[in-house]
Amino acid sequence: MQLAKVQENFVRTILDPSALEGAGASPFGALFQENGIAVSDRLAVYRAHVLNGLAGALCSTFPLIETLAGAAFLSAAARAYIHETPPVEGNLNLYGATFADFLTRYEPARDLPYLPDVARMEWAKNESYFSRDDEALDVQVLQAIPPEEMDDLVLLFRDSVRFVESAYPLPAIRDFCAHQTTESSSEEGGEQKQETMNFDSGASRLLIFRPQLRIFVLELDAPEYLFLQEIAAGQSLGWAAVTVLKSWPNFNLSETLQKHFGLGTFSGFQKAPV
């Protein structure tokens, strides 16, 4: 058997339990020496290692899913996801990009409709964590720009900037989870009454980014979120402001800009094409 065929069969046998079961009697299984241990048992060692490794990577990227739905749920969901979407490259930090979408289709998650958005938040944090290190825009540089040209500037975000919008209160869910894990890890946890979570207490809009080494998760109001979304879509400052002002006449452009210059949300700017 050609190397390409061997490898194709090997991958299928590891990812698909029915292929593993039949491996002993298949032409692929006949490629291997038995030496006292069944070929399917030998291949199962690889299968276990691959699945445990990938499931472990997913569990460490999506810890809130474990808190909300339990370790058994996450482990089963991870295995179903691996079967459907194995990694395509050798950097495990980038594995799980479509896990949130998978959860929207995953039958056992049907009664936990907020779960995919929680996973989106965790994935955004993961991407932010592994984004490129870069510098915040030096506001001094902006001061050299004549005020009449400011409207035409297109601001560029830091590499770590991600946006998440949800019909669910993601920051409250995150705080609830943090409370759960502190409780279960503290020995006198029984004294405290289990806090309840109202998952339907409203929408949330998040800006997630890493100014330096620590990740920030900031909740934004609707006009500020829309403004940053317009900028992310490549609109000039002037256009972005006009778009927001249409729905929120009290939107304060200069205050919003000052806030984000202070936070270091932007990395640079371009002039809008005339």
Add this chain to the structure above:
Amino acid sequence: MREAGIGLRTPHCDDLLDSRPAVGWLEVHPENYFGGGIHRHYLARAREIYPLSLHAVGLSLGSDRPVSEGHLLQIKELVDLFEPFQVSDHVSWSASGNAHLNDLLPLPYTEETLARFCDNVDRTQTYLKRSILVENPSSYIAYRHGTMTEHEFLNEIARRTGCGLLLDVNNIYVQAHNHGFDARAYVAGINPAAVGEIHLAGHVEESFGAQTLLIDTHSRYIRPEVWALYEDTIALMGPVPTLIEWDSDLPSLPDLAGEAFKAQEIIDRHRPAAQREARRAAG
């Protein structure tokens, strides 16, 4: 120089930077440092104190397709940034079709595999503009259609590509048990001039009826039998840089460094007398 080093793992970073254990060097998987962030920040600080080796796990040199340029590009960036004294990956494969599995899967040792593997080593060395080391694997299954032994396969890769060998002594012990050959004959069969680094790690035993397989878990202290094989290897090959690999169920940093000190003692015991003198004179 101290030849014995340790694999740097995230939970040990703070302790390492504070206590600066007297190990000779550090090794990391470059894949954990793709992108930016706090990992890289720690690595940069550790690099100010120790020499560094990059031990890749994701090139999949044994796949029946050219090595990924995207992966090489990211390794090259780290090579330029951290100036490692060594870059290595494994004699195994991970990727086929659209799937890249996080494992070091076994290769049939045939002429076809050898040609493919050497082509990928050539591509990697050309891209990185330096020679690399390739490491002998642990495996739990053997192909019937192999036409050469593992050590012959390794020697031939080194001869054809000019790359070096990373000899994992624990893996040799594991392979000898799992596939029923003599570990010392394997070591004696390796071209010592090609060996640029040695790995040591712990393994566990798993039962299958009356038989057992040794599983290379990097989760335990190095077994006495592996230390004995290591000592014989050093006696044969001289003071080769040696790394303690520990990836799960991590011990404390002092315990991990303790394993490196044990390896250093063995190296020092077998150091040729002249070299020992020169070292003493140099302080």
